[in-house]
Amino acid sequence: MIVETTDCLYDFRFQHAQLEITGRCNMRCQHCRAWHEARVDMPLELVKKALRFAMSEADDDFRLTISGGEPLLHRDLLDIVTAAKGLGIESMIITTNASLATEKILFDLDNLNVPNLAIQVSVDSVVPDKHDEFRGSPGAFSKAMTAFERLRGTKLVPSLRASLTPDTLPEVEALVQLAIEQGARRIGLGSVIPAGRGLDNHRLLMKPQQKREFLEAVAYCKKKYPQIDVTTEDPLKFALEDCPWDCGDGVDINDGSFFGGCTAGVSGFNVDSEGVVTPCAVFLEPIVNLKDVSVEEALEIYRTSPVIVRLAERRFSGRCGECHLKRLCGGCRAVARGYNQNYLGEDATCWLNGVSRSECQI
């Protein structure tokens, strides 16, 4: 895909896409990013169209995330995974609260023989009541643990995902230990992002020093527990003084062709249950609705979208614009959008060069 800016023609391929196959959910999570979305299932034909859209510009190691809402509520889930496999997608993740992860559905998913199909179970606290309250669903923790038990008898890849708040920040290591006990091969930890319902629940958002403590704790666990893949999507991890995550061999982080950290819209995109394409699942700037146009038309709209052009230019303002880590980190564009109503603004949760929260809306 070629994206034309004022002085460059950027040539890139999608590495991943996330499809929110349903807006329906059986929980009421305090931080839900999809809270505003219609409670509808994405029709199978629209799912297939979104897959064609992704694969027409996909990289060789493309990965697909099937999400929601709660994706296990979609009656065509098996057909969706089959369709993706049929297009050559070998690496998929299904994100779930696991309350509907019956032995039968896990058995059926396992029998589809996708080379790398991960079931990512959300667990946000090691304290059952705290997790249940955060998820707005009594018994949620117990159901998640049952799902991990059931996954042990399959070829599916068990994974744990935790969304942390200032309240659960001290639980990072305990969550990693829980993930190991439950047989998870990977644990992804992130902070609540000001998008969807998270935009209204300010007490769930970390302040800069809390964000630093959080990322330092995740980095500590990555080194301490090599038996599990401990990771975080937060681009600010590259601002740590002793960052254990590498950005690739032989790369020049100051080169204009290098895109690290937040690569929303460039490395991939999100599609909500109604077909609206956004740069990522929490960066909810609409680009095109796949329902309205052909795949070819959607690609043309995408590559000429002012949002995508600006993300390719990477000309940020505030501290992110002046930061020496601009290309390696870039700050979270969804955080910038949530705090500043400007997705090119600074990531207000960054601790570098002081804190300018007075300039922010929250």
Next chain:
Amino acid sequence: MDVPEVAPDEFSELRCLCSISRHQQAIIKYVVQLESISGERMTKKIVKVKLGKNACTTSGSYK
């Protein structure tokens, strides 16, 4: 059309794009010279994007 040096095959899509939107003058290694229908000429750098390892792929993470 005078094309001093042919671009790598990976930029075939770019050549196609240019032929549709503008009159392509030449592709010289990693720079393309363009001329608009109104006659305005410009040069743009071709950037093959390199994605860093461990970049944020919120897909599969945040939920």
